[in-house]
Amino acid sequence: MNRSTDGPADDRTAAEVADTAAAPAEVADAAVVGAGPAGLSAALYLARYNRRVLLFDTGHGRSTHHQVNHNYLGFPDGVPTVELRRLGLAQLARYPQQVRVARHRITGVRGNGADGFVLAAQQHRWRARTVLLATGVLDHFPHFPGWEPCVGRSMFWCITCDGWENRGRRVLVVGHTDAAAGEAMQLHALTDDVTLLTNSQQDGISGKFRARLRAAGIPVLHDRLRGAEAVDGRLRAVLTERGRRIALDALFSIQGATPENVLARELGLKLADTGHIVVDTEQKTSVPGVYAAGDITSLHSHQVTAAVHEGAQAASAANYFLYPPELRAD
Template identity: 30%
Template sequence: MMYDCAIIGGGPAGLNAALVLGRARRSVALIDNDRPRNAVTHASHGFLTRDGVTPTEFRRIAYEEVLRYPSVAHLPTEVISVSKSESGFELTLTAGVTVNARKVILATGVKEIFPQIEGFYPVYGKSLFNCPYCDGWEMQNLPLVLVSEQQSVYHMAKLLLNWTDDLVVCTNGKMILTNEQKTRLLANGIVLMEQPISAFIGQNGQLTHVIFEDGTQLQRAGGFIMPRFAPATPFAEQLGCERAESGSCITDASGRTSVPGVFAAGDAAYFMPSQLILAAASGSRTATGVNLDLTEEDFS
């Protein structure tokens, strides 16, 4: 069978793309390995009518809605490779199964690369987060820590003052801030600690202390940590898509990449801010681009 479109990734971008294309009566293969990046998140926020929904519940509702449309086939498996074929694209799945499609949407998201600090994972997603728009409200007015090894920590520190006025910035041994930035942080009541971090200490997921290699202990009730991002799959590179320095696909306003027939949506097309509502909107926009191109091809 030749599908009109194969969507790789069942996050909000891929699911919304499948919904729009299914309603456009396009045959869709929605391929998802069921390993969402936000699985550790206790709740997702900022999505109208779904504020506070758990990732599991969001996916359950989304799949229930998407699979009402018989033209959408859900393939819960892994894509091994994607290649160009005479009639479109060939996707090789696990166990050697192949899927053929006229168009492909990469909705594969990104993977997070966090500083390697002992005690990180027991508190991550419970009291230590990476997105203030997602979790800042729940952390408001608490003594918070911001951990980052990137120069963008300066912008994030300014942003976090919307939620707390008790903030300590930790750069984990990296000298990434200018003297002017340090002065301005201090003038706004933000404490800077640049020594390497030894461990996060917490109980039942609740951060209590940050321990530094020099023996200093910092008492905190929660905070944010800034990861680096990298593409979650090699498919954009395999297909020869033009990519930004971050590794995300460069697309036009309708999600088209530099390779004809290949589209990208959500975090595969941009990395920040990483929010459900923006990813879903990107999937919707990209699906209309796919449908437009299919329509033009069929009409001519």
């Protein structure tokens, strides 16, 4: 879902610049890679520290889905993630001298905290004194014709975000592991109509979890999804390879997500076994001058609230790193 995109110049906000505006000779204080809630929060904090920021935005990722976030404090009726993203970019547009937004997917980065960093995208190069990675994860959604409009409308990945809205509805959990079984059990606390579809040649659900599912009356179908019936992103049923038609109101995909850590690996950052970037309480990575925030840093707690906090913390740590010695307390 994080595909490369170069947006047309006439679609830019006031904070955005043409692809070549950041000349190689110019050095930004911080390069923020990723414009989801974590990246937007980081760029805002850095701007308010009067730092020159390059924000790289491909226009893809979880914050571009059609999901309504009901967990963010201050929005009683919820806020669509695309609207939250739009508001964030509009907020950054108030700092045109501090923030530049480039519609590029960064494909390479090298350097260190002492000499600075060089970021590359196609034929373009940018320089920055610090780097903040907010690249997120790539979700493994079931693929069928017309699947993308369903994401955030009737196909979800997070019970914390969307479980409440699906109370009493027909829910299909897709996944072949104990994690999927556990999600099905948790959703059963919200609705009595839960079915689990492995959607895999493998069935990795352990005997312990299978017994729990059986006791809860949750059917387990070892089959693969091949199609769906949906209108305007609203699922009505899915079709399987074995000829089943499963009526539903919501699908929860528990097929995992891959951390977008290519740049982290190139920089030599320490990674967890899951591939997520290891950070400390200030969002510092193992390489001085490099910070990370949002879903790329954690296997769990993929919440907008957490991402905004981590972006702010990472920006504050980067700002302190950029202070000359006479301005530091240590």
